[in-house]
Amino acid sequence: MAAEQNHDSAACKRVDDGITRVFQLLGKRWSGPIVAVLVEQPAYFADLRRAVPGISERMLSERLAELGAAGLLLREVDEGPPLRVRYRLTDAGAALEPALRELAEWAKAHLPDAAGFPETCLERPAPTGS
Numbered sequence: 366m367a368a369e370q371n372h373d374s375a376a377c378k379r380v381d382d383g384i385t386r387v388f389q390l391l392g393k394r395w396s397g398p399i400v401a402v403l404v405e406q407p408a409y410f411a412d413l414r415r416a417v418p419g420i421s422e423r424m425l426s427e428r429l430a431e432l433g434a435a436g437l438l439l440r441e442v443d444e445g446p447p448l449r450v451r452y453r454l455t456d457a458g459a460a461l462e463p464a465l466r467e468l469a470e471w472a473k474a475h476l477p478d479a480a481g482f483p484e485t486c487l488e489r490p491a492p493t494g495s
Contacts, residue, residue: 390431390432390435390437391461393428393431394424395417395420395424395425395428396428396431396432397465397468398416398417398420399413399417399425399428399429399432400432400437400438400454400458400461400465401465401469402416402417403438403452403453403454403458404454404458404459404461404462404465406453407441407451407452407453407454408451408452408453409449409450409451409452410425410429410449410450410451410452413425413429413452429452432458436455436457436458437454437455437457437458437461438452438453438454438455438458439452439453439454439455440452441453
């Protein structure tokens with residue numbers, strides 16, 4: 366007979382629901398870098414495509430739609446000509462800046478192959494004063 370183990374289910378920690386939700390959205394490939402670019406300033410689709418190396422137009426469109434549906438960014442159409450679409454963060458999206466900056470600092474200190482990652486705008490020092 367196998368020995369019975371006393372197991373207190375309350376002692377088992379579960380991942381915080383908020384952490385689960387944030388990584389379901391921002392943990393998808395490309396989502397974090399897109400938000401990191403938009404933290405600095407609004408950007409047109411073509412500018413985002415250039416700022417996030419390796420992303421396809423289709424994937425950029427999908428991620429922008431997901432981030433918009435989550436309430437993190439707004440899509441604005443400049444009537445033109447030419448017709449252009451600009452994206453900017455909502456207040457909720459802009460509120461991610463401190464967390465993204467901290468993650469960038471953590472990565473520089475703790476990820477061994479930092480040289481293999483392109484520098485991002487979040488790696489610049491925070492502006493001083495107002």
